[in-house]
Amino acid sequence: MKNQIKTIAFDADDTLWENEPYFREAELEFARLFPNLPQDDVVKNLFDIEMKNLKMYGYGIKGFMLCMVETAANLSGDNVASNLINQIFEIGHKLLQKPVILLDGIEETLQHLHGKYRLVMATKGDLLDQERKLEKSGLAKYFHHIEVMSDKQPRHYQKLINHLDCKPEHFLMVGNSRKSDILPVLALNAFAIEVPFHTTWIHEIHEAPIEHPNFVSVSSIDQIIPLL
Template sequence: MQLDHIKILGFDADDTLWNNETFFREAEVDFFQLLNEYAPRAQVEKKLFEIEMQNLEQYGYGIKSFVLSMTETALFITDQKLPGRITHEILEIGKAMLAKPVKLLHEVEETLGRLTETHELVVATKGDLLDQQRKLRKSGLAKYFHHIEIMPDKQITDYQNMLARLKIPAQNFFMTGNSIKSDILPVLEMGGYAMHVPYHTTWAHEDVKDDIQSPNFYRGQTLADLLKIIEG
């Protein structure tokens, strides 16, 4: 088999195993409507993204970071005169996001069930620790994974640190995810293998040009396509 040297299969979580980004887009719409009387949507959207990028290093990724960035954006848009009712609504948006159900994507559980019979599977994701643990618990998928890695970010060093803990070289690792920037490029650069499975919406921060020519790179439409690649 072409890839019989692959020992560990890594999986992104959000928008690879279950829906996630859709909830952020829906929350943004609610947020823009809250500030509709203060500024046009385009202005609020631009400022929110700008503040999110500024806050990543301090707050990291996830819903809690998003709520803080929405609050800071609202303060800016209202010239530091943010009404209490809007602050309350922003908090309610965040709480509603945290209460969303975890809906698995197409054929995820069936695919993991087959792959765990032949390989060690790991979750390699980023975001808020408590929220990612909550989603994994609600998903019912934890039983398929040998290791869970919730990273502060997904740069090459983050993957290298994870593989060091797993005691495996990059050439024996295969990553699958929906983000070219976070799930694919770092793994290919360090000598691993990767498959991109697109999600129907992508956060602007993760949107990069897809012109990959690496022989270690594969494309899929659903997670089930990984079976054809790994099983040959």
């Protein structure tokens, strides 16, 4: 990896700042709207609806809100009270106003790398929400380019690499999700560094070992610096 990397892309949610714990809290708050049903069953129903709608809604809070409404309709026999709808939107609106909490070592690492490499933020989610979080984070000044992707498949990374006029052997992706940040990049024979986060959305979990010469896993973001 040393002396090869020219462009470093960072995932945003749960790599630069906290995100998934907010969704977990929202899921439980949603489940409590149905006191007569087991919480695990409500959360499972919500996840199933999210997976069904993922190709239509994409990733982000707005799609999550729509999925909560649809789940509520299913669980209520399509007879959803207006106050329940209001409570669901309140959960979503609170998500959109959550504070942006940087993870340990992020800003110091970006400061160290800035000017030495072309830094990119490459993330999924809702465009307006990601722009809001980036502005609140104070990290925008470190990034040469911001890419909010509809998904993170190899073709999406290839499109990004082409846009940056970069080659895969000069591209490094840093992120917490093996499914979204690591495996698609390795499929292009680019480089990938995993920085695990303590909470992972079940859709993003990939437990099988990864054996690839371009893959490294570290326990904290600042550990990428000696690798470069």
